[in-house]
Amino acid sequence: xxxxxxxxxxxxxxxxxxxxxxxxxxxxxxxxxxxxxxxxxxxxxxxxxxxxxxxxxxxxxxxxxxxxxxxxxxxxxxxxxxxxxxxxxxxxxxxxxxxxxxxxxxxxxxxxxxxxxxxxxxxxxxxxxxxxxxxxxxxxxxxxxxxxxxxxxxxxxxxxxxxxxxxxxxxxxxxxxxxxxxxxxxxxxxxxxxxxxxxxxxxxxxxxxxxxxxxxxxxxxxxxxxxxxxxxxxxxxxxxxxxxxxxxxxxxxxxxxxxxxxxxxxxxxxxxxxxxxxxxxxxxxxxxxxxxxxxxxxxxxxxxxxxxxxxxxxxxxxxxxxxxxxxxxxxxxxxxxxxxxxxxxxxxxxxxxxxxxxxxxxxxxxxxxxxxxxxxxxxxxxxxxxxxxxxxxxxxxxxxxxxxxxxxxxxxxxxxxxxxxxxxxxxxxxxxxxxxxxxxxxxxxxxxxxxxxxxxxxxxxxxxxxxxxxxxxxxxxxxxxxxxxxxxxxxxxxxxxxxxxxxxxxxxxxxxxxxxxxxxxxxxxxxxxxxxxxxxxxxxxxxxxxxxxxxxxxxxxxxxxxxxxxxxxxxxxxxxxxxxxxxxxxxxxxxxxxxxxxxxxxxxxxxxxxxxxxxxxxxxxxxxxxxxxxxxxxxxxxxxxxxxxxxxxxxxxxxxxxxxxxxxxxxxxxxxxxxxxxxxxxxxxxxxxxxxxxxxxxxxxxxxxxxxxxxxxxxxxxxxxxxxxxxxxxxxxx
Numbered sequence: 001x002x003x004x005x006x007x008x009x010x011x012x013x014x015x016x017x018x019x020x021x022x023x024x025x026x027x028x029x030x031x032x033x034x035x036x037x038x039x040x041x042x043x044x045x046x047x048x049x050x051x052x053x054x055x056x057x058x059x060x061x062x063x064x065x066x067x068x069x070x071x072x073x074x075x076x077x078x079x080x081x082x083x084x085x086x087x088x089x090x091x092x093x094x095x096x097x098x099x100x101x102x103x104x105x106x107x108x109x110x111x112x113x114x115x116x117x118x119x120x121x122x123x124x125x126x127x128x129x130x131x132x133x134x135x136x137x138x139x140x141x142x143x144x145x146x147x148x149x150x151x152x153x154x155x156x157x158x159x160x161x162x163x164x165x166x167x168x169x170x171x172x173x174x175x176x177x178x179x180x181x182x183x184x185x186x187x188x189x190x191x192x193x194x195x196x197x198x199x200x201x202x203x204x205x206x207x208x209x210x211x212x213x214x215x216x217x218x219x220x221x222x223x224x225x226x227x228x229x230x231x232x233x234x235x236x237x238x239x240x241x242x243x244x245x246x247x248x249x250x251x252x253x254x255x256x257x258x259x260x261x262x263x264x265x266x267x268x269x270x271x272x273x274x275x276x277x278x279x280x281x282x283x284x285x286x287x288x289x290x291x292x293x294x295x296x297x298x299x300x301x302x303x304x305x306x307x308x309x310x311x312x313x314x315x316x317x318x319x320x321x322x323x324x325x326x327x328x329x330x331x332x333x334x335x336x337x338x339x340x341x342x343x344x345x346x347x348x349x350x351x352x353x354x355x356x357x358x359x360x361x362x363x364x365x366x367x368x369x370x371x372x373x374x375x376x377x378x379x380x381x382x383x384x385x386x387x388x389x390x391x392x393x394x395x396x397x398x399x400x401x402x403x404x405x406x407x408x409x410x411x412x413x414x415x416x417x418x419x420x421x422x423x424x425x426x427x428x429x430x431x432x433x434x435x436x437x438x439x440x441x442x443x444x445x446x447x448x449x450x451x452x453x454x455x456x457x458x459x460x461x462x463x464x465x466x467x468x469x470x471x472x473x474x475x476x477x478x479x480x481x482x483x484x485x486x487x488x489x490x491x492x493x494x495x496x497x498x499x500x501x502x503x504x505x506x507x508x509x510x511x512x513x514x515x516x517x518x519x520x521x522x523x524x525x526x527x528x529x530x531x532x533x534x535x536x537x538x539x540x541x542x543x544x545x546x547x548x549x550x551x552x553x554x555x556x557x558x559x560x561x562x563x564x565x566x567x568x569x570x571x572x573x574x575x576x577x578x579x580x581x582x583x584x585x586x587x588x589x590x591x592x593x594x595x596x597x598x599x600x601x602x603x604x605x606x607x608x609x610x611x612x613x614x615x616x617x618x619x620x621x622x623x624x625x626x627x628x629x630x631x632x633x634x635x636x637x638x639x640x641x642x643x644x645x646x647x648x649x650x651x652x653x654x655x656x657x658x659x660x661x662x663x664x665x666x667x668x669x670x671x672x673x674x675x676x677x678x679x680x681x682x683x684x685x686x687x688x689x690x691x692x693x694x695x696x697x698x699x700x701x702x703x704x705x706x707x708x709x710x711x712x713x714x715x716x717x718x719x720x721x722x723x724x725x726x727x728x729x730x731x732x733x734x
Contacts, residue, residue, distance in 0.1 A: 642669050712725070
């Protein structure tokens with residue numbers, strides 16, 4: 001803090017009421033104590049008003065004013081008028097401040113309440129102590145002397161410099177080590193101050209310190225007047241300037257070795273004429289000040305596109321405005337150089353613009369970097385808009401306690417705007433959770449906070465349900481930034497749809513594989529009996545080649561076998577959906593008769609087969625499945641007939657509300673259901689090991705009838721026979 005700031009603070013915080021006015025009595029300053037004593041709340045209520053409004057004129061005051069005019073100082077009692085119009089008594093001290101030309105600049109008023117003399121005395125002592133502490137904190141040297149040139153006060157900085165205690169210095173002329181010629185010069189100037197009553201400034205006052213080195217001080221000596229205007233003391237404020245010349249030299253050196261240059265110019269009749277610059281001007285533009293003057297001035301090398309800008313800055317300078325401008329100049333080498341120019345106009349003692357000082361910097365590299373950054377920014381914007389993703393830049397929003405309560409939109413690309421369905425200007429600066437509460441509902445806000453706080457990116461896929469502006473499936477990437485997050489959203493609804501199509505295709509492929517397996521099972525299982533039947537008939541035909549009945553039986557069996565093969569081929573057909581096998585309407589009675597043709601053999605001659613099916617009963621189903629189901633059950637009925645009695649197979653059909661129930665019963669060897677019920681329809685399950693079989697028939701039958709939406713039930717007793725109840729759904733043909 002400099003001495004001016006410290007003094008201003010001391011006056012403002014003083015417990016004494018202080019006011020300052022111009023020579024005509026218009027108040028320009030009051031401190032806090034003044035406002036308290038008079039009962040005002042703010043300085044604006046007081047400043048600008050005449051001092052005479054705040055106290056009642058009296059004979060003493062008039063005498064005091066007369067004394068003030070004559071001596072420049074007054075001390076006496078007075079009556080004051082508070083804001084509430086009440087009266088209080090006090091003691092006033094008036095003094096004037098004059099310029100070097102001895103003209104009155106300000107009147108200073110210092111007021112004390114006189115209602116309590118002791119308190120006033122204590123206040124004065126406290127004030128003296130307060131000011132003493134303030135003066136001791138100042139780094140400048142402060143010395144008070146009487147008319148005999150003896151020191152009456154020194155501050156701590158002065159005592160420290162002189163190497164003695166403050167109390168030891170009071171009453172002395174100076175330290176013994178100082179040169180006598182210096183002391184004599186001090187006294188000569190001091191005498192002038194006491195005699196003339198004027199302030200004196202010494203630019204370079206020497207002093208020999210205890211270390212034997214001469215140091216130089218910038219010193220101001222001011223007379224101190226008592227209440228009667230007499231000068232009994234002076235105060236000297238001195239600042240060590242020994243290093244000033246070195247500092248100035250260093251400043252010039254810095255100006256020479258840095259890339260910047262400094263300059264000065266004269267302002268003559270609205271024209272700015274440079275008269276000096278540091279050497280670096282020629283390093284930057286290749287010209288000296290003299291060479292620039294010869295080619296017609298600085299204006300001649302300014303880039304044509306920047307002339308208006310520089311012209312505006314010149315107009316500001318002529319209006320006394322400090323400012324900065326950036327422009328290009330043509331260097332001596334023929335290349336343009338960017339200059340950042342800071343300039344400050346100066347006024348002479350008559351208030352007229354007369355000089356200009358400035359400092360300029362070569363910012364060519366900065367401008368090149370700035371240009372590259374702009375190009376990079378343009379490329380970034382272009383890539384942002386070309387991106388397949390919706391991109392959003394968001395900054396954190398915190399409450400008064402520093403807790404993150406939301407994220408606000410800072411920037412976004414056009415795709416992001418389109419995705420939200422709201423104009424960009426209505427989104428920038430708005431909070432995402434306020435605009436779209438779904439971010440709170442689905443937990444996105446907490447995820448965003450976690451990304452920002454942990455600096456860990458997030459990647460996921462999510463669904464926006466119907467009812468929102470852009471429903472669908474999205475791929476979501478959230479990245480942390482220094483002040484928020486960046487969200488990348490890509491609509492993957494098409495990809496999800498394709499994946500679903502692929503899944504459907506896989507399902508179709510799997511079903512086709514299942515059908516291929518079924519085809520293998522059926523061809524290996526269901527065709528054995530018909531082929532065996534044909535072979536048996538062929539053997540019979542060998543014994544009697546002319547037996548036309550056997551030939552017809554073989555032909556019928558072959559035709560039925562061909563019909564089965566055509567239906568089997570449907571299993572190998574791949575359709576668009578998973579239900580690709582074609583349903584057809586079949587005549588139930590006729591289809592059963594056709595199946596029985598496959599079992600015409602010598603064994604069937606000893607077997608009675610009854611078919612009890614209404615002639616008008618039709619079934620809408622998948623033929624290949626129906627044939628496989630009936631064939632499996634019939635083949636088992638013939639295979640497991642008892643050798644102890646004539647075989648009897650009964651086939652009948654009944655119609656219920658939901659099913660056509662086809663029952664195939666036999667009087668064969670039967671199955672032990674208590675033992676095998678849980679294994680009846682398992683793959684590779686066989687119940688009569690002594691009879692040839694693979695254990696696939698009933699497994700395939702159950703699978704196929706359930707695929708049709710039906711079911712299979714079994715009743716059986718050992719040595720009495722078996723009944724299979726086949727339930728086919730009564731689906732109507734469209």
